[in-house]
Amino acid sequence: MYPWLKTHWQQLLTLVRQDQLGHGLLLKGVEGIGKGELAAALAKALLCQHANVAENEQGAPCEHCHSCQLIKAGNHPDLHVITGSQRSIGVDAIRQLIQVLNESARLGHGKVAVIEQAEKMTEAAANALLKTLEEPAGEATLLLISAHPERLLPTIRSRCQQWLLPVPEPDLVLPWLAGQGLEPSLAALNVNQGSPLNTRDYLTAGTDQRRRDLLQQFVELARQPRTLTEVQSGLLEQPVHLLWLQLLLQDALQLALGLSPAGLRLSDSETLSRTLSQLGPDRLHQAQNRLLQLRQTLQSGTGRPVNAGLQLGQWLNDWLINIR
Ligand SMILES: [Zn+2]
Known part of the structure; x- marks a missing residue:
């Protein structure tokens, strides 16, 4: 996990372990801060077949079980991701997702849906998601990701447990960038508005x-x-x-x-x-x-x-x- 996300990661794992993570989670934060990576790690922890066994007190994914292996291979049947690559996320995509979430989990360990750039949902799509966010069928967890949460319907926001990932302190980011073999500077970080991953891409290019x-x-x-x-x-x-x-x-x-x-x-x-x-x-x-x-x-x-x-x-x- 990125050093600036470690605290959030530990807090989220504690909630997973105590079974206190809500059905709907909204991860907010500027672009290039690692929201997607955090959501992916969380999905793995939720689906892991060994995460809750006694010797694993951290609740972290074990990386070895069938579920963890399937996620690594990119074809876990109970993990569904809507990427933000298209211009908007329409109602059909959301309805399809809800339908899949209503089926029982193939591996019997719940289901996870990740919606990247959730602010791209059309109003109809967002409305279609509301009921599922409130009471998802079949132990599904929905992870919404957004760099522009203000563009989400207030009713979507209010039904989610919200996690704000703040822009990290340069003290955490600069050594990490140097560790990537780059020559970071405060100026480079400033022109990228503090975003670690954007700064990395900027320096690499x-x-x-x-x-x-x-x-x-x-x-x-x-x-x-x-x-x-x-x-x-x-x-x-x-x-x-x-x-x-x-x-x-x-x-x-x-x-x-x-x-x-x-x-x-x-x-x-x-x-x-x-x-x-x-x-x-x-x-x-x-x-x-x-x-x-x-x-x-x-x-x-x-x-x-x-x-x-x-x-x-x-x-x-x-x-x-x-x-x-
Ligand atoms: Zn596992």
Whole structure:
């Protein structure tokens, strides 16, 4: 289990052991925190044929029994997973699931259903699930997973035992990332909003270097305005690239206001934010506000690519005029 989930894992196992786990569980937490892995481990513990024997006081799955072997092989007849890979989870998928849960367990050890990205359930699907969440037939446990629980029907939320998995402390995540053979930094964690698994993927893909290069190019625009087009297309590549810029401007503003560099989000780019801080707080504040508005417009889904290009182009032109 991931180090930042160990406490939750132990608490959940205790509930399993004491038979106090509800029929419906909602695992909440930001993307890339390991909700799916926790749900999979919990499903294994619930279905394990040895989890409740006396010598296994932890209630952890034994990894050896027929049930654990079947889960490892990916074909346990009493484990049903609805993945969040599709655009939405419709009523048919939920009805089908309920029907299977109503049948008796093949291995006689209860049934488990996992619904990933549960917020993708349509209203009809969610309504179809309500009754089963309240009183599931045949000792079924439903594990709902969501990074956006606020989008779930309140009636779904209220029928679940809710588990919030908070964004873990960097002290737990940084050593784990280093243990994966990566070179983690607080800045890398910050641009991924503290999400350990997203940071791992980001570092593995070499995106950290891309961030530093792109932000350096941006800062050098004042001296090399002819790279404007290149900077613009770099910033447009991914929505998160504008977040990088936002964080850099925030850091620059913090320095311009004479605040301590201790809390910089991109501590590895302090040279860059220090250069920008010479523009003074007013100009930085204005640029940052307008960038925030721009990001909100583009996030709302109304900004088609061409539109995004135009809007960012306008922002960059204003920026160049501003820094002259
Ligand atoms: Zn087992």
